[in-house]
Every structure is written in C-alpha cells, then in structure tokens.
Amino acid sequence: MSTKTLHFSLGPVQGFVAQARRTRDFWTGSFLLSWLTGQALNAVLAAGGNVNFPDIENDELMAAIKMGTQPKSIPEVATLPNRFMAKVPSDFSPEGCRQAVIKAWREIAEVVYIQYILPFEDLGCRTREIWDRQIEGFWDIIWAEGEEARTLDRRKNWRVHVPTIEPGDKCTLMGNFQELSGYTRSVSREEREMQDIFWDAVGGKVRHNLRRNERLCAIAFLKRMFPSVSKEAISGSVPDSFPSTSSLASVHWLDQVSAAQPDLCSRFAAKAVALGKISEQKVSLVRKLKKDKPQLADFYDLDPNCFFASSLENDNLWEDSAAETRNLRNELRGLLKQFKFVPSPFYALLMMDGDKMGKLLSVNEGNTGKISKALGEFSWAVPGVVKNYNGVCVYAGGDDVLAMLPLEDALPASVALREEYMKAFAEAYAEEPRLNEIDNATISAAIIFAHQNTPLQLVIREAHNTLAKVAKELTGRDSLAIKVLKSSGPNVSWSAPWDVIQSEKPSVVDKLVADFSTDEGKGFTSSFFYNLRPRFDLLANPDSNILDSAQAIQVLEAEYLKSRELRREGEDDAAFRRRAREN
Template sequence: MSDQTFHFTLGPVQGFVAQARRTRDFWAGSFLLSWLAGAAMLAVKQQGGTIDFPSPDDGYLGWLTGKGSGDTPRQGCIPNRFKAIQCKVPGDFDPVHIEQSVRDAWRALAESVWTRDLRPHDPSADTRAIWERQIDGFWEISWALGEDNSLLDRRKNWRTHLPPVEGGVKCSMMAGWQELSGAVAPGDACLKDFWEGQRKQFPRDFDEGEHLCAIAFIKRRFVGAFAKLSATMPDGWTLHGWQLDGQMPSTLDLAAAHWVAGLDGARSEDLETLRAATENLLDGSDGGLRLLRCVRETRSEVLTRLHSSALFPHVLENRALCQNRDKVKEVRKALKILDCKTPPAPFYAILLMDGDSLGQLLQTDLQAPPKISRALNAFTSAVPELVDQHNGFLIYAGGDDVLALLPLEDALGCATAIRAVYLAAFKEAFGKEGCSTISAAVTFAHVKIPLTRLLRDSHHLLDDIAKDATGRDALAVRVVKSSGEALQWARPWLCALSVEAPEQLTITRLAERFAADESGEAADFSSKFFYRIRERFAFLNPPKGQPDAEAIFDLEQATSLLAVDYLASGVNRGLTLKIQEAEALIRPLLKQCSPVRRYTSDEDKPRRATQVMPMVPQAGIEFYQQPRLEADAALLVRFLAQKGRERS
C-alpha cells in the first residue's frame, strides 16, 4: 500500500467566525474553529499520518490530548485547511475517522454547554430538537485522497452539504438560523420567557432583545464548559479542553485605551470617584481594559477596572441605556474634576493580514513545504507579542493569517511590524529575500458599527483592494464612520513605507506632523487645508469619465500650486515660510495621494501610468503610478492626526 496525500477542510469559516455581536463572539468563533482543526490533525496522526503543510504546533496539540504544559492557549493557531502525507490507504487509514472526530468533538462541546447551561432550566422538546438539528447540520467538511492539489477544491464544488431548513424567529447573531425557544413569531410568549430566564441566569452574556441559535449560544457560553470537556474519539484517544479566560476587551475598551492610560498620575481619589460613578451607572466593568498593555502598564487597579462605555458621550446620551440621569451627572462631574476636556475618540481598528501566493509557491517548488512550515511557525510564534506590544488583542494567528483588534493609534504600526517579521521568517527559511510577501487590511471603525458587517468588509478590503486592485504586497486602509464609509486608501508596501524611516509609513509620519505635538507647537498642516483638498484635486485631475486623458498638471506643478494654497491656509501663524519650504512639506503628501499599483513583469501595464521606483527594487516587479490625485490619502492623514475627532 503506497502513501497518498490526504486533503481536508472545515467550514464555513466566515459563517462561523465573522458573525459576531461582541468581540468575545469574534474570538470564540476563531478559537473553536482552530480547536476543531486541531482535533482533525490529531486524528490524522493517530492513524500514522504526518502533517506536511502547515506544520502543526505540537505544543498546542498537546493541550488537546490533556498533556499540555506552560501557559494555556488562548488564541486559535491552526488553519482550517491542511494536507497530510504518509497516510496508508485503504487498510490502515480511514478518512471517515477524521471527519467523525471533528463532528464528535463538536457534539461533545455542544452537549457540555447544554448540560451546564440549558438542561437545569427544563427546556422544551422543541428547544432540544432545534439544538440537535443545528449542531448536526452546521459544519461543512470536505476531504480528498490523491496527489493533485486541486482535488479538494473540486470536491467542495460538489456542494453536497445542505444546511437544515430553519423556521420561526431567527437568531440575532447567526443569520438564517432559528433561535432556541422555538417561537413561531416575535410576539410569542415563549420567546420572552425563554430569553428572560437566560438573561436572569447570565446577565452579562445576553443583551435585552437578543435571541440566539444553538451555534451562537455555544460561542457565547462555551468557556464555562470547556475546562471539564473530555470526549473519546473514533480511534480511541481522548480529546480535552482546558481552563480559559473568557474576558475580552470590548470595542469601547480598545477605543478608550490610550485615553484611559493618559489618566495615570491623576489623584487616586479622583480616579476612584470616576470608577465608582461609572460602575454605579453601568453595573461595573468586565475588566477588559486590563488586557491592553498601555492600561496594564499603569499598574493602576482603578484604571483597569474602569467601565470604558461610560466615558463616551453617545453612551451617556443614550436614555435607554442610561435611564438614571442623576447617575449620568455623577459621571460627568467626575470627568470634570479630572479636567477631561475631550472624551475618547470613538474609533478602534481591525487588522487582517494574509500571505500572498503561497499556493503558487507550493506548486512551483517541491522543496518548499517544509521551508514554508518553518517560516510560518516562526512567524506565528512572534505575532502574539507584537500585537500585545501595540496594545492590541490577538484573535487569531495561524499559518499566514493574522486577525487582531487594536486601538486606532497602534494599528498601522502593528501591521508594519508584523510584515517585517513575516519577511524575516521567510528569508531565514529560504536563505534569500522575496520568496513570499504579505498584504494587510486595516479598518478604522466607529464603535457603533456592527462587528459582523465590519468583518465581512475587512475581507473585501484585503482580498479585493489590497491584493487584487493594488497587486499584493500591499496595505489597504478604510475608515468607517457611524454615517458610513468615509474614505479608502491603498498602496504597495514598498511605496507606502518612509524612505527616511523604513519601519514607519509615510502616511503615519505625515499625520504626526499634522497633529500639534505635546508641547503645543503648531502643526505642519492646518485642518482648513485638508478641508478644501477634494475641491483642489478635482481641479488638478484629468476630466471625469476620461480615464485615458492626460492630467492638466504634472505632480511637480500640482505641488507648486498646492503649496500656494497651503501657505494661504493659516499654517504660518506669524512665521514666514518660503514657497520652496512649503513645497517640501506638500510633496510627500501628494505622492501618497497618487494611486500606485504593483505589477509582475508578465502583467499588462496601464497606458497613461508612469513607472515609479520603490524604496527597494524587486526582480520581476514593477510599480506604476496613475496620473491623478485622490483626496482619501490626505483625509486619512487628517483622520489619524485628529484620531477621528472632527474639529475646524
């Protein structure tokens, strides 16, 4: 019996991870998907298979067998898709056991949650029927045996998985799935009775008006049942869970992190007054701020326990949430005592990163798999510390994928640092540069925007904008305000990084120059200048609807014209800047406003574009700049400098 290659995938990935109402739901989906993929890997190894790509983290897999050591894993680190080699077929290796192991693991977890949280409340037969139908019908598992790398995709195209038909009232988190009470219509008494009972039992876990299906219920409540989980798998081995800390920073914690850290040094009595007032208003904090380094390093118990939601005006003004207006006054009074003139900016960041064209590298280099696995293991082991250093919370780092939540101030720096580690890992593994690149998408989002929508849009930003539209090895940034998308900017990494400081983005350095520094010195750019920039660009650009038309002015002429406008915007403040000095300030901004795309040597190049040289030339790669200016880069500079606050 000869060795064959076993291919396996588990999904739906986005249908499970991205449908989330809280950061905790987001994390739970990613964690559980990785845990189930780990169960599949262990099932392969139990039958004598060895994982070729990606190389599994044996430390993580040890926890699944109850033999883990050191810190318990908190983030997912195993991709949902892998292939294994050295699997004897047909006698010694049974692919069905791999699928069955995943389904048994999921059922065991589901039953643990049911036994702990639902059975004590004597649920109806309808609730149990919904639970079993959804647990059995959710996962789509595909596998194939053979050497052809396209086998798995062809197998998935059969579309043999049919989700169950769902009636009744639908889940608040997972679109299309029935909630658990079995209510036929929203006004049914059983709907209210069932979920009021859950809210009474678990007041922090279920919001008013929230109704969940079985899958969403498990995501929300599995942490409490995970530590005692033990399930026998088809090949006789035992799968385990472990003790988990289910505490997560909220989106409001992320938005407020640096603002809260800035309170360090204030009088302890005043800080305690603020903490007590916020807790009295909103029933205490869940402690999510302590997970963010900038707050944690203050070593202030009061600050780590602050209820960040009560720091935002839109929350205090919400009379449904803050019904006791006297308590709201106490919070505002405490903020005034601390001389907090400006509230936290209501924005945080979602960072999504993914390696470029690894599949192509695997197909063109037969010696690549072990090198790629070595590079990815080094990369993923470094990511958690990098995210923590940038005051963020890591959701997932596995294979060539990264997903993290960060404060607005840290997201672009974190993306830049992660890219540097990725490139270094591949250079070390292959002994040369340029073997693989990584693209990133950063979404700066208002805290009011639903997470599910943002996660879906982040994947579009990464796949369609950073990779397809910008040519890969690129960064794409989007700002989503409460009123909708405000701006979008993308650029190849090698044209976005600063020549003077390669560890920084030019756009970040420009934002620092726009913002007034701590000593109160004047900024290099005025808000008035940015406010009028769309109008100025419309004048300088080729006519609309004529993509092949030449620009009215070239970049140097546009720089001179905008330098005059810049000097008229009030930046001098009594000083006298010469036109040449103004041009020196404007030039790097306009370069970031000129769209650039990365091309491989065999791709067709645009007719009117101009080839530009990146900071580091690459063999077989060319960069072309379009003859127009886009205001979104300049508006991003203003957004970053003002941290999302609007001011004149």
C-alpha cells in the same frame, strides 16, 4: 508503507467566525475552528500519518489536543489553520478525520446545553430538536486525495454540504438560523410572551453574557458560552473575557489623562464606580498602568463606556439601570469636559493574508516542509507582536492574522508583522536556497478604523472585502489597504504598496492616524477622506507608473495640508510643508 496525500478543509469560516457581536464571540469562533481542525490532524497522527502543512511540530494548541482528556494548559491564540495537507497510509479513510471533528463538536455542544439550556428546555417549544438539528448540520467538511497542492481548491468547486432549512423566528446574531425558544412572535401574543419567558430564564442563568432582546441559535449560543465551560468541555481553561472595542479605543487616552490629571481621574472614578467595574482582560499598556499607578486601579477598571460622552448619553448601553443612573451619567459627562484630552471612539481591526500561497506551495512541492516551517515561525511570533502593540490576537495560523488594536497602534503593528513574515521566509531561503519564487512570499493587510459602536460583523466583513478587493486585487498584493468606517458620511478606503507606505518616516499615513486619533475623530474634514480616494486609486495601480514613491508622498502631503487648513498668512509652499512635517 504505501502512502497518499490527503487535503482536508473545515468550514464555513466566515459563517462561523465572522458572526460575532462581541470580541469574545470573535475570539471563540476562531479558537473553535482551530481546535476542531486539530482533532482531524490528531486523527491523521494517530493513524501514522505525517502532516506536511501546517508545521505542527512545536504548535502549543496541537500539543494540548494530543493530551486528550488530561488537564492541560490551553494557549490563548488559535494557531491551526482550517485546512491541512498530510501524507497518510494508503488505507487511511478520511472519514476518520470527519468523525473526530464531529465527536469533539458534539461534546462541547452537550456541555453547553446541559449547563445553560437544559434547565429551561421545558419552557421552549422543541428546543432540543432545534439544538440538535443546528449542531448536527452546521459543518462543511471537505477532503480530497492527490499529490498537487491545489487539489483541494478543485474539490471545492463541487460541494455536497446542504445547510439546514430553518423555520420560525431567526437568531439575532446569525440570521439564517432559528432561535432556540421555538416560538414565533408574530403568531400570537401568547407565543411572544412564551418566547420572552424562555429567554428571560436563560438570561438569568448566563447573566451579562446575553443582552436584552438577544435571541440566539445553537451555534451563536455555543460560541457565546464556550469560554465559561471550557474546563469541562476540553479539559482546559480559556480566557473568559476580552477587551471590548470601547476598551481598545480608550487605551492611550487612559495613559494621557492618568499622567496629566491623576487627581481628576480619581475624582471621576469615585463617582463612576457606581456604574460598575469590569473584569475584562487588559491590554499590555493598561496592565502596566495598573502596576505603576495602583492608586488609580479603580479608574482603569471602569466600564470603558464611561469615557465617552456619547456612550454615557446612550440609555441602551445602560439598559439595566438607565433611568436610575441618568443623573449620574450626566454628571460624568460634565467631568469628562474637564480632561485636557478627548478619547477617540475609534479602534482598528487588522487582517493579514499571505499572497499566492497556493502557487508558492505548488512550485515548491518537494520543499513544502520548508514553506510550512516559515509559516509556523511567523504564526508563533504574531501573538507577541500584537501584544506588544496593545492588541488582542484573535487568530494567527499559517499565513493568516486577525487582531484588534487601538487605532494608534494598528499601523506600526502591521509593519512589524510584515517584517516578521519577510524574516521567516528569508531564513527559510537561507537554509534552503533551492526554494522557488521566494520573492513572491509576500503578505497583504487590511486595517479597518471603526467606531466602537459599529456592529462587529460589519467591521469583519469590511476587513475581508478590503483585503481581497483592494489590497490584493486592486493594488496588486504586497500592499496595505485602509478603510475608515465613519459614523456619518461616506466610508473611504485606499491602499498602497508597502514600499510606498514605508518610504518616509513618519509617513503621511502616520500623520493621518495621529491626527485622526484626536478629538473623537473630528480632526479631518470630510474632504480629506473624499479626496484621498482618487489619489490612492492613482497611486495604487501598479501598472500606471505615473508617480514614484517620493511623488506619491507629496500628493498625500498636499491633500493632508489642504484638509487641515494650516497655512499661515504669507507662508510659501516650502515653509508650509516644512512646518507641517514638524507638527
């Protein structure tokens, strides 16, 4: 049978995934992108094609897609990348892939619309028209035919997708799209009131899934509500709740205080329970705590905003009962002062991406199956690693990773994931020694330490920029870049090659995280973050050859010690450094 090579891509990735206000939005965007790409893959398989990249032989999400409308078990993590390469019959039309994606997308959209928007359609102004326009015009589907691995990259240089022109008031989450009521607040008082009536009605239906003053477009609303209708939309259930950024920030504090002051935890829970408990998914450590200390279950189930004095003070976080609960929240702030530990309000977003994957595939065109298998082995290992480090795995497909973790766990998780990546390619090389340039099978990472109240869209955008511009472009790949998004003062980013970071254990970076995670992130002076920048600019330049790894660590230690002002009277440099390392 005569065949040809098909390259397929579904986007926009950032325009869909990164537009997120909650962890749930973030996860849903990644999952749906993966699910829809799987529909195109399934069309290839149905036509007798073979997928070269990615490796889908044992992929659980792909197995679920193949089951069609049968009830199925849906994996919690999206594992299919948004692009693939396949051998297809010479008469295969890529239009079949496009139609499969659009059909699945429409089916999901219709379920969401019927369940949550249709009952209030008459309250809007051309709401159905807005919905259909946005749903139909959103996806940018690209394909190309050719034997070279980079065929699709050249095809992307000329695009034919034209985004819809959106009038009226815009979505509060995806600002390029019109919100669904169709009214324009600036036109008249009547239109403003009608817009409020529409969203109040929808909000009453979806309850806590829509914040006050949130007015969403079709794309954002579908992402928000898909988990609640997944059983009907795709014949399988997906998680309906995810740990919030506040939950991730407080994980290790819960462990500390429940061990040190269990009675105070019980007293705190007895009062705070009036603010409500949450049923969100728990990370590994909190699940273990609930199992080991069932008497403190109410404490672990509290709204995590209860654990932060600044959150208790913020009426906007308690908008439904701000006035009624203000006295109680003030009382809880007083109780928080009795705990021996103060939770850090920071969490981490981890993003990883394989280096020069296009080139690696190009120089191994006869062995792309081995490269795909290595990437498959890595992506299947990722969720377990992230789970072991108390994280939420948002996406693990091919050479890409997206995860959210407690601040304390992000660095060790990134190291463990890099080791899994290197292991996967080492095993591939052992099976097939003819693989070319396997030493270039490296992975770079970016970690963003962000305040729990920093808009998630901003954190995601910073992660992409830090990974591309700092870890890869500036540092030369095979590197880790870290950025701290401080609530006040300048943000700081730095990076170093993995071998520098891992050259000493515990490294100065480990000490940074340990110290930064105490006392609501106030452990470091502003000068520490400021002065790290020029020093890491120096260390991260692979062409400078100014310092070796040992010297690099000494520079970091010097800045660390200087910022902490730990020197005792009469203490010499050697004793100063030795004591700091012991701390």
